[in-house]
Amino acid sequence: xxxxxxxLAAPVxxxxxxxxxxxxxxxxxxxxxxxxxGGDVGPLPVIIGLAVIWAVMQVLNDxxxxxxxxxxxxxxxxxxxxxxxxxxxxxxxxxxxxxxxxMSGLSAAILGVGLTQLGWSLPVTIAVxxxxxxVLGLVYSAALAWFGVPTFVATLxxxxxxxxxxxxxxxxxxxxxxxxxxxxVRFMQQMYVPRAASYVLAAxxxxxxxxxxxxxxxxxxxxGLPAGSQSSAIALSVALLVVLEVACWYLNQDHGISAxxxxxxxxxxxIDILLSRTRWGRQVYAVGGSIEAARRAGINVHRIIAxxxxxxxxxxxxxxLLAAGRIAAASTSSGTGTVNLNAIAAAVIGGTSLFGGRGxxxxxxxxxxxxxxxxxxxxxxxxxxxxxxxxxxxxLMVAVIVDSLTxxxxxxHGRA
Amino acid sequence: MTQIEPAQSAAAAVPGEALLSLRxxxxxFGAVQALADVDLDVHAGEVVALLGDNGAGKSTLVKIxxxxxxxxxxxxxxxxxxxxxxxxxxxxELGIATVYQDLALCDNLDVVANLFLGREQTKVxxxxxxxxxxxxxxxxxxxxxxxxxxxxxAGLSGGQRQTVAIARSLVGSPAVVILDxxxxxxxxxxxxxxxxxxxxxxERGHGVLLxxxxxxxxxxxxxxxxxxxxxxxxxxxxLQHASDEQIxxxxxxxxxxxxxxRAAAKATKAxxxx
Numbered sequence: 001x002x003x004x005x006x007x008l009a010a011p012v013x014x015x016x017x018x019x020x021x022x023x024x025x026x027x028x029x030x031x032x033x034x035x036x037x038g039g040d041v042g043p044l045p046v047i048i049g050l051a052v053i054w055a056v057m058q059v060l061n062d063x064x065x066x067x068x069x070x071x072x073x074x075x076x077x078x079x080x081x082x083x084x085x086x087x088x089x090x091x092x093x094x095x096x097x098x099x100x101x102x103m104s105g106l107s108a109a110i111l112g113v114g115l116t117q118l119g120w121s122l123p124v125t126i127a128v129x130x131x132x133x134x135v136l137g138l139v140y141s142a143a144l145a146w147f148g149v150p151t152f153v154a155t156l157x158x159x160x161x162x163x164x165x166x167x168x169x170x171x172x173x174x175x176x177x178x179x180x181x182x183x184x185v186r187f188m189q190q191m192y193v194p195r196a197a198s199y200v201l202a203a204x205x206x207x208x209x210x211x212x213x214x215x216x217x218x219x220x221x222x223x224g225l226p227a228g229s230q231s232s233a234i235a236l237s238v239a240l241l242v243v244l245e246v247a248c249w250y251l252n253q254d255h256g257i258s259a260x261x262x263x264x265x266x267x268x269x270x271i272d273i274l275l276s277r278t279r280w281g282r283q284v285y286a287v288g289g290s291i292e293a294a295r296r297a298g299i300n301v302h303r304i305i306a307x308x309x310x311x312x313x314x315x316x317x318x319x320x321l322l323a324a325g326r327i328a329a330a331s332t333s334s335g336t337g338t339v340n341l342n343a344i345a346a347a348v349i350g351g352t353s354l355f356g357g358r359g360x361x362x363x364x365x366x367x368x369x370x371x372x373x374x375x376x377x378x379x380x381x382x383x384x385x386x387x388x389x390x391x392x393x394x395x396l397m398v399a400v401i402v403d404s405l406t407x408x409x410x411x412x413h414g415r416a
Numbered sequence: 417m418t419q420i421e422p423a424q425s426a427a428a429a430v431p432g433e434a435l436l437s438l439r440x441x442x443x444x445f446g447a448v449q450a451l452a453d454v455d456l457d458v459h460a461g462e463v464v465a466l467l468g469d470n471g472a473g474k475s476t477l478v479k480i481x482x483x484x485x486x487x488x489x490x491x492x493x494x495x496x497x498x499x500x501x502x503x504x505x506x507x508x509e510l511g512i513a514t515v516y517q518d519l520a521l522c523d524n525l526d527v528v529a530n531l532f533l534g535r536e537q538t539k540v541x542x543x544x545x546x547x548x549x550x551x552x553x554x555x556x557x558x559x560x561x562x563x564x565x566x567x568x569x570a571g572l573s574g575g576q577r578q579t580v581a582i583a584r585s586l587v588g589s590p591a592v593v594i595l596d597x598x599x600x601x602x603x604x605x606x607x608x609x610x611x612x613x614x615x616x617x618x619e620r621g622h623g624v625l626l627x628x629x630x631x632x633x634x635x636x637x638x639x640x641x642x643x644x645x646x647x648x649x650x651x652x653x654x655l656q657h658a659s660d661e662q663i664x665x666x667x668x669x670x671x672x673x674x675x676x677x678r679a680a681a682k683a684t685k686a687x688x689x690x
Contacts, residue, residue: 219545220545220548222545223545223546223548223549224549225545225548225549225552273541277541277542277544278538278540278541278542279536279538279542282525282529282533282536282542283534285522285524285525285529286522286525286529286533288524289522289523289524289525290520290521290522290523290524292518292520293519293520293521293522293533294522294533294534296504296516296520297520297533297534297535298504298505298508298534298535299533299534357522357523357524358524
């Protein structure tokens, strides 16, 4: 009897990308340079920028890189960084929210008045503030979907109206102190990850990263797809482990890692997973990339934009609550001044495009680190607010120029 | 949920089975009669070219088939059943996929994401590997050459983008694929790529409705040509026998007269007879 073999096992994709060769640093650098020339720079410019800022600040004042100051710096990132996560989401669907500062101020006012004058419990107060944020996001979404009001205009109106509401709620007091024994104040001012726990946490993060990489490689092999090299996954995980453990050790010289910063990073990771691994996230990018293509693909465009706008206002609300907890007060100046622009600048500096469809949750983290490093460093130097504004403005300008340049490079290399 | 089942769709469609039959389709926009009493058939494993000058009603007909506009009168029969196509989603679910001229791809998303846009496969999280494998095997069946499935489609050439758009229309195994001017913006080599792809669709047993201005393309890949003029049927040609002059005359109406109408009517009968 003759044997007949169907050649069913023919490989689906011919060239396995970097499979057997394993991980080589030279190869990684070369591919990084190739991508950078094509305009796909990733987070590299921000990380280099951050290193430069830290170096300059350290030269100008050797207290800048001290454990005490870095602990402080990370904690300062939490509130505006949380707002910036929402900004990333709103920018990804090619919209803008200019009222995030006012919304955070309003939520601070609700927190102050609710806790001290109305006698609400903390959970109820937080729920009321979040409900206000939810309603605001729905109002913007409805204005856009039903009346075609661009978010730029709707949120500009919101900026004024919410500021008015904030002043109204605060009434004649102008400023309300929140008792120091309130949980949110203790959370923002005094809670740190215990030293031993921080090392375990850092190790857990690295292990989780490795496991997720390996699981992904296993799924890809299972489906007959090139899986990339295991050694590079292990090398990156080890590098991550070392960096995190050293950072923990250094910060533990002082108070250690603050709880608010951990909360902020956890939120960033959650949003990153939602954006990159769920259908909703895919549709957010699609709407930001081409609203017409998304609509024709059967995506409910209005619903996706609404979800991003609502999350934007909710994160602004949460950021306002954290900020009020940090200073243990709500005042007429809560959420005013630089909050609005710092949050938007953080998202853009971190690499989220103002033009929609490009960016990720981590840009909120990177961007706010840059912004707060500048603010913190300049404060250490005792520079006036005027100089701080000018320098932050300059950095934002540079970030937007980088955004535009990489966009142009992508266009030149056909990756617009 | 969504599955690419090329083999099944090809097997289900008996070669020559009438997939789509339009009878007496009319559509008016206000005082403008865009379509009047139009007939059209698309069979399985057949490429039908829909020809006509600007304003002949080609786009209106496509929009009726893809569920954008309802017809004012006439019947649409799909696989033997009279159907009404109420929305683009309904058309897609029925098995009529349309590739529009402007492609409607998301430049910032990669090939796999574009192929499955709006019908992503998930198990709580996206099943990236399942989608990538299906995309890869679909593109392989189409003999499509793309540099990478995981880079943004903005980096692809015009022909490759057209390939992605056509491949996307095949996700969900439609019986009929409507291509609106697929080669209009392409160079010679890229046009050849797309024409190959159209032949591949025919081999897979899809009925293809090809809307185009380009007679050369029509001659290359189409089996039959249906000509619309001023919203009416103005001839149907078996491309094995028809001359360019006859077709051009039908498109432009240059020789519209009792004689050509008789010839066109004969050709129509012959076309229906096969």
